[in-house]
Amino acid sequence: xxxxFSRTELLIGADGLALLEASTVAVIGLGGVGSxxxxxxxxxxxxxxxxxxxxxxxxxxxxxxxxxxxxxxxKPKVEVMRDRVLDIDPRIRxxxxxxxxxxxxxxxxxxxxxxxxxxxxxxxxxxxxxIVRSTAAGIPIVSAMGAGNKLDPTRIEVADISxxxxxxxxxxxxxxxxxxxxxxxxxxxxxEPPLEADGAENPCRGGCDFDCPxxxxxxxxxxxxxxxxxxxxxxxxxxxxxxxVRDLLASSGS
Numbered sequence: 001x002x003x004x005f006s007r008t009e010l011l012i013g014a015d016g017l018a019l020l021e022a023s024t025v026a027v028i029g030l031g032g033v034g035s036x037x038x039x040x041x042x043x044x045x046x047x048x049x050x051x052x053x054x055x056x057x058x059x060x061x062x063x064x065x066x067x068x069x070x071x072x073x074x075k076p077k078v079e080v081m082r083d084r085v086l087d088i089d090p091r092i093r094x095x096x097x098x099x100x101x102x103x104x105x106x107x108x109x110x111x112x113x114x115x116x117x118x119x120x121x122x123x124x125x126x127x128x129x130x131i132v133r134s135t136a137a138g139i140p141i142v143s144a145m146g147a148g149n150k151l152d153p154t155r156i157e158v159a160d161i162s163x164x165x166x167x168x169x170x171x172x173x174x175x176x177x178x179x180x181x182x183x184x185x186x187x188x189x190x191x192e193p194p195l196e197a198d199g200a201e202n203p204c205r206g207g208c209d210f211d212c213p214x215x216x217x218x219x220x221x222x223x224x225x226x227x228x229x230x231x232x233x234x235x236x237x238x239x240x241x242x243x244x245v246r247d248l249l250a251s252s253g254s
Contacts, residue, residue, distance in 0.1 A: 026116070153235040
C-alpha cells in the first residue's frame with residue numbers, strides 16, 4: 001500500500017489505484033476550474049497529467065485559482081501547477097504546454113494514450129475544437145460550462161449537454177454541437193441564473209508588474225469580465241475530477 005494514497009486505496013482497492021496510476025489525463029485550462037481539477041486528480045493517484053495553459057498568474061486570479069498567490073504572480077501557470085503536483089507525488093508523469101489551445105495548436109496535445117480530457121477553457125471556438133477532436137478520437141471528455149457570475153455552489157450539476165438549462169454558455173455549446181453532429185457530451189454546469197457583473201472596467205489594468213497580455217484589453221458592458229468568488233469554480237473542478245476518476249474506475253469494472 002502506497003502511504004500517500006493509502007486512504008484512497010481503502011475505497012478503490014489496489015487494482016483501482018494501479019489503474020489510476022497508469023492513466024493519463026489532459027487538463028486544458030488551469031484557471032479557477034482547471035487548477036483545482038488538476039490538483040484533485042493528482043491527489044487521487046492519477047499517474048499522468050498533461051497540463052495546458054498559455055497564461056501567467058495574475059493578481060486578479062488570487063480570489064479563485066489554486067495556483068495564484070503573491071509568490072506566483074507572473075509565473076507561467078503550467079509551471080506552477082507542475083511544481084505543485086510533483087510536490088504531491090514526484091512520480092507523476094507531467095507534460096506541460098504553455099500555449100493557448102485552439103485548432104492551430106492542438107497537435108501534440110490530443111493523441112493516442114490519453115485516458116481522459118478535462119475541458120476547462122472558456123473560449124467557445126477553442127472549446128468546440130477540443131470537444132469535437134476528443135469525441136472523434138474516442139477520448140472521454142468532460143466539459144466545464146460557465147462558472148462565472150455565480151454565488152451558489154449547491155446549484156452545480158453533472159448532466160449531458162442536452163439536459164442543461166439556465167447556463168448561457170451551455171446554450172451556445174448545445175447549439176454548436178448539434179450543428180457538428182455531436183450528440184452527447186458530459187458537462188458540469190450550474191442552474192443558478194448568472195448574476196450581472198458590477199461594471200465593465202478591465203480588472204487586469206494596472207494589476208500586474210509583468211507584461212500581462214490582457215492589461216490593455218478594452219472591456220464593454222456586454223463583454224465584461226465575469227465576476228467570480230473563491231468557492232464556486234473550485235467546486236466545478238472537484239466535481240470534474242470526481243467524474244474523471246469514477247469513469248476511469250468504471251471503465252475497468254473497479
